Amino acid sequence: xxxxxxxxxxxxxxxxxxxxxxxxxxxxxxxxxxxxxxxxxxxxxxxxxxxxxxxxxxxxxxxxxxxxxxxxxxxxxxxxxxxxxxxxxxxxxxxxxxxxxxxxxxxxxxxxxxxxxxxxxxxxxxxxxxxxxxxxxxxxxxxxxxxxxxxxxxxxxxxxxxxxxxxxxxxxxxxxxxxxxxxxxxxxxxxxxxxxxxxxxxxxxxxxxxxxxxxxxxxxxxxxxxxxxxxxxxxxxxxxxxxxxxxxxxxxxxxxxxxxxxxxxxxxxxxxxxxxxxxxxxxxxxxxxxxxxxxxxxxxxxxxxxxxxxxxxxxxxxxxxxxxxxxxxxxxxxxxxxxxxxxxxxxxxxxxxxxxxxxxxxxxxxxxxxxxxxxxxxxxxxxxxxxxxxxxxxxxxxxxxxxxxxxxxxxxxxxxxxxxxxxxxxxxxxxxxxxxxxxxxxxxxxxxxxxxxxxxxxxxxxxxxxxxxxxxxxxxxxxxxxxxxxxxxxxxxxxxxxxxxxxxxxxxxxxxxxxxxxxxxxxxxxxxxxxxxxxxxxxxxxxxxxxxxxxxxxxxxxxxxxxxxxxxxxxxxxxxxxxxxxxxxxxxxxxxxxxxxxxxxxxxxxxxxxxxxxx
Ligand code: M6R
Numbered sequence: 001x002x003x004x005x006x007x008x009x010x011x012x013x014x015x016x017x018x019x020x021x022x023x024x025x026x027x028x029x030x031x032x033x034x035x036x037x038x039x040x041x042x043x044x045x046x047x048x049x050x051x052x053x054x055x056x057x058x059x060x061x062x063x064x065x066x067x068x069x070x071x072x073x074x075x076x077x078x079x080x081x082x083x084x085x086x087x088x089x090x091x092x093x094x095x096x097x098x099x100x101x102x103x104x105x106x107x108x109x110x111x112x113x114x115x116x117x118x119x120x121x122x123x124x125x126x127x128x129x130x131x132x133x134x135x136x137x138x139x140x141x142x143x144x145x146x147x148x149x150x151x152x153x154x155x156x157x158x159x160x161x162x163x164x165x166x167x168x169x170x171x172x173x174x175x176x177x178x179x180x181x182x183x184x185x186x187x188x189x190x191x192x193x194x195x196x197x198x199x200x201x202x203x204x205x206x207x208x209x210x211x212x213x214x215x216x217x218x219x220x221x222x223x224x225x226x227x228x229x230x231x232x233x234x235x236x237x238x239x240x241x242x243x244x245x246x247x248x249x250x251x252x253x254x255x256x257x258x259x260x261x262x263x264x265x266x267x268x269x270x271x272x273x274x275x276x277x278x279x280x281x282x283x284x285x286x287x288x289x290x291x292x293x294x295x296x297x298x299x300x301x302x303x304x305x306x307x308x309x310x311x312x313x314x315x316x317x318x319x320x321x322x323x324x325x326x327x328x329x330x331x332x333x334x335x336x337x338x339x340x341x342x343x344x345x346x347x348x349x350x351x352x353x354x355x356x357x358x359x360x361x362x363x364x365x366x367x368x369x370x371x372x373x374x375x376x377x378x379x380x381x382x383x384x385x386x387x388x389x390x391x392x393x394x395x396x397x398x399x400x401x402x403x404x405x406x407x408x409x410x411x412x413x414x415x416x417x418x419x420x421x422x423x424x425x426x427x428x429x430x431x432x433x434x435x436x437x438x439x440x441x442x443x444x445x446x447x448x449x450x451x452x453x454x455x456x457x458x459x460x461x462x463x464x465x466x467x468x469x470x471x472x473x474x475x476x477x478x479x480x481x482x483x484x485x486x487x488x489x490x491x492x493x494x495x496x497x498x499x500x501x502x503x504x505x506x507x508x509x510x511x512x513x514x515x516x517x518x519x520x521x522x523x524x525x526x527x528x529x530x531x532x533x534x535x536x537x538x539x540x541x542x543x544x545x546x547x548x549x550x551x552x553x554x555x556x557x558x559x560x561x562x563x564x565x566x567x568x569x570x571x572x573x574x575x576x577x578x579x580x581x582x583x584x585x586x587x588x589x590x591x592x593x594x595x596x597x598x599x600x601x602x603x604x605x606x607x608x609x610x611x612x613x614x615x
Contacts, residue, residue: 009190013069020199028075079124176215258404313414315484346373355410356611357385465593489587
């Protein structure tokens with residue numbers, strides 16, 4: 001995925017676009033570029049590397065004046081990250097310039113056709129094909145840019161959010177969306193274009209989120225005209241009032257977004273259950289569940305579809321739903337589910353979990369499930385995201401913007417929402433008593449304070465990180481509710497420190513991974529008092545007798561594991577189903593500190609992007 005920004009109005013476009021690209025860098029950061037209209041011509045600069053590299057290059061290369069411009073930060077799909085493949089891309093005439101987030105799947109056949117008509121291409125990108133297709137249509141049909149974009153997009157297969165302008169018509173930007181997000185900020189005689197609202201939040205609180213298959217012509221001093229790409233019908237766009245504020249998208253004194261987001265978990269979890277759960281009155285209320293209670297209660301099973309960390313949250317929910325609500329659950333990688341011809345019926349409830357709400361595989365899995373008659377419920381963080389809109393109903397996690405590529409607060413807030421749902425269904429089905437129901441709520445209410453206490457281990461976790469930072473491999477073990485936490489701990493370490501790590505159910509160790517254990521292997525074992533404690537202690541004994549280095553994640557006051565382990569990191573006690581909300585904290589901190597000590601870019605690890613909007 002990539003980040004796109006545009007501006008048309010009365011201010012200087014460059015500082016707005018540059019700042020916007022920095023805010024969108026979480027979406028992709030292998031190259032970046034900006035095109036500005038200086039009143040006479042387009043001035044364009046682009047480079048491989050980050051937005052800071054672009055800034056250094058651009059300010060030497062081109063004048064930065066002009067109040068129309070577009071910018072792009074890229075996560076490469078077609079063509080390696082280099083200067084030439086970076087966006088924006090010119091059309092052959094040099095009149096049009098475009099930025100694009102997404103993939104044009106039929107670009108090769110389009111390119112062949114255009115080549116036959118004399119077009120040449122400098123880059124390997126699908127985007128350069130698209131801008132020339134638009135130019136070709138515009139010329140052949142002798143039409144305005146908006147119409148040409150529309151005709152061209154009707155020939156395109158794939159996904160896109162685009163912004164394009166014509167230097168001969170510098171009073172408009174044409175934008176369109178299919179499968180990739182695109183927001184238009186509405187100011188006073190000025191308009192902002194962006195992949196999300198963060199680039200323009202200090203200028204306006206009013207935004208239009210284009211729907212799939214919609215395009216808009218954004219005209220200086222005139223406004224925004226939205227229409228359907230397919231049938232040309234005009235759309236009356238809904239202008240949404242943004243809840244986002246500037247503080248939420250800045251680092252607020254922390255060195256990294258990841259650290260800030262780890263520390264935001266007490267409030268993020270609280271915000272997620274606040275207003276939905278009233279322990280004293282014995283009530284959990286969530287509109288998406290209440291409105292569809294019958295569907296949930298009549299469901300044969302729940303199928304969870306998700307990717308990465310969200311998939312791990314889905315695995316935790318399998319334990320919660322089965323344990324509390326006695327509903328069978330299957331947890332599927334969205335990417336496998338969508339290509340497996342799965343058996344789905346109208347008796348299935350599908351829960352799609354996604355922080356970004358834009359993950360292409362999860363979105364495709366939702367569409368497949370819907371086409372087979374299933375009811376699909378979304379658990380998303382980003383309000384108004386594609387997945388939030390594509391699902392029949394849903395519940396938001398109230399984590400606030402998550403910018404660090406390594407997901408942290410999204411994971412714990414997803415577990416929080418899923419716990420609320422499971423508890424609500426369990427009560428409705430009568431699979432837990434009212435006192436158990438109340439007890440769970442009281443324990444959940446205590447979690448934000450307990451997460452704060454778990455965060456107190458930070459300094460000690462840092463010393464542990466220092467000892468093991470040069471290890472080549474790590475194992476993470478957990479049982480029951482904490483098996484998915486072991487997977488999540490390993491994923492966190494891999495993605496930001498590039499150390500190979502594997503998560504396993506502790507009991508599976510003896511079926512293979514035990515062969516890896518020697519005195520050089522650090523093994524993180526989640527061994528909280530609630531949840532197969534004695535069994536896990538036996539697993540720790542097995543590791544110890546093979547000289548593995550044991551880092552135990554234990555309940556406060558634990559003595560038994562302390563005796564055996566090389567290090568113990570304590571978390572407060574809670575009921576078993578809520579332990580993942582605490583045990584995951586030291587694992588996030590461990591990966592953060594190791595990555596930092598190894599000099600890695602914690603917030604923007606190599607090869608990754610915050611939302612994977614391509615297959
Ligand atoms: O936005 P989503 O939750 O759908 O994203 C799913 C995964 O791409 C995401 O969790 C990824 O694994 C993170 N980088 C993990 O930290």
